[in-house]
Amino acid sequence: MSMDKIPTELDYYHDMWKLQSTATLLSHYKGDDGRHVLILDRTIFYPQGGGQPADTGFLHFQGLNLKFLVNDVRSKDGIVLHYGVFEGLGGEFEDILERGKEVSLFVDEHRRKLNSRLHSAGHLLDICLPKIGLGHLEPGKAYHFSDGPWVEYKGVIPQNEMQNKQKELEQEANALISMGGKVSADILLYDEAAKLCGGILPEYVPKESTPRIVRLGDNPGCPCGGTHVVDISDITKIKVSQIRSKKGMTKVFYNVES
Structure with missing residues (x-):
C-alpha cells in the first residue's frame, strides 16, 4: 500500500x-x-x-x-x-x-469551539427527551451548522403538546448546562459501549467494532466521531426556537447563545 x-x-x-x-x-x-x-x-x-x-x-x-x-x-x-x-x-x-x-x-479556535458547542447541544437535547416524557422519539439525522442547527427524530409529538414540550425541552437542557459535567470520548469494545449507551447501539454500528462513545457528564453516551466541548457548561445556553412534527418525524430547531 x-x-x-x-x-x-x-x-x-x-x-x-x-x-x-x-x-x-x-x-x-x-x-x-x-x-x-x-x-x-x-x-x-x-x-x-x-x-x-x-x-x-x-x-x-x-x-x-x-x-x-x-x-x-x-x-x-x-x-x-x-x-x-x-x-x-x-x-x-x-x-x-x-x-x-x-x-x-x-x-481556527473560534470556529472549532462554536462547532463543538452546536454539536454538543444537539446531543444534550437527545439526553433531555426522556426527561420530559418524549423517550419514544428515536434519534435520526442532525444538522449542527451555525446557519440553523436542528436534530431530527423518528416519531411525533401531538400538536396540542408542542408548545409546552418546546419550553420544557429548553428548560431541561439549560438546567443540565448550569449543573455542568465533564465530556469524554472513549473507544470501547462493542458490549462495553452498549452498556454506556442504555444497553443498545444503533444498527449502523457493527457488532465486531470498537465504537467511539461520547458522554456528556454522567448521562448515557452515544457513538459519535465529532468534536465536543470540554464541559457541558461550555455550551453556555440553548434556545429551542421551534419544534415541528410531520409525516412521522419530529424536528427540533435550536441554537446556542452566549
Whole structure:
C-alpha cells in the first residue's frame, strides 16, 4: 500500500480539544476546482461529516516561509483531504513540497469551539427527551451548522403538546448546562459501549467494532466521531426556537447563545 493510501491518523478523535500539532506530508495535488489538496499522515482538523462542518485554519511548513490556508476538510476512504490555497506562493510548488516534510497544524479556535458547542447541544437535547416524557422519539439525522442547527427524530409529538414540550425541552437542557459535567470520548469494545449507551447501539454500528462513545457528564453516551466541548457548561445556553412534527418525524430547531 502506498503511503498516501494509508488511512489518516485522526488525532482529534483522541483529543477533541487539541488545536495545534505536527504531522508529515504524504502527498499533494491540485484539484479540478483549482484548490490544492494536501494529505498528511495525521491531523487534528475535523473533516465535514455527521452533520458537523469542517474545521478551518492553516498549515506551516517547517524550514519554509510557506503557509497553507485550510478552507475545507473532507474524508474519503479513511484518508483526510485538506483543501486550500498557498499564501504568497509564486510559481510552481512541486519542487519545494517534498514527501516527508514536517508540517505544523493550527486549527481556527473560534470556529472549532462554536462547532463543538452546536454539536454538543444537539446531543444534550437527545439526553433531555426522556426527561420530559418524549423517550419514544428515536434519534435520526442532525444538522449542527451555525446557519440553523436542528436534530431530527423518528416519531411525533401531538400538536396540542408542542408548545409546552418546546419550553420544557429548553428548560431541561439549560438546567443540565448550569449543573455542568465533564465530556469524554472513549473507544470501547462493542458490549462495553452498549452498556454506556442504555444497553443498545444503533444498527449502523457493527457488532465486531470498537465504537467511539461520547458522554456528556454522567448521562448515557452515544457513538459519535465529532468534536465536543470540554464541559457541558461550555455550551453556555440553548434556545429551542421551534419544534415541528410531520409525516412521522419530529424536528427540533435550536441554537446556542452566549
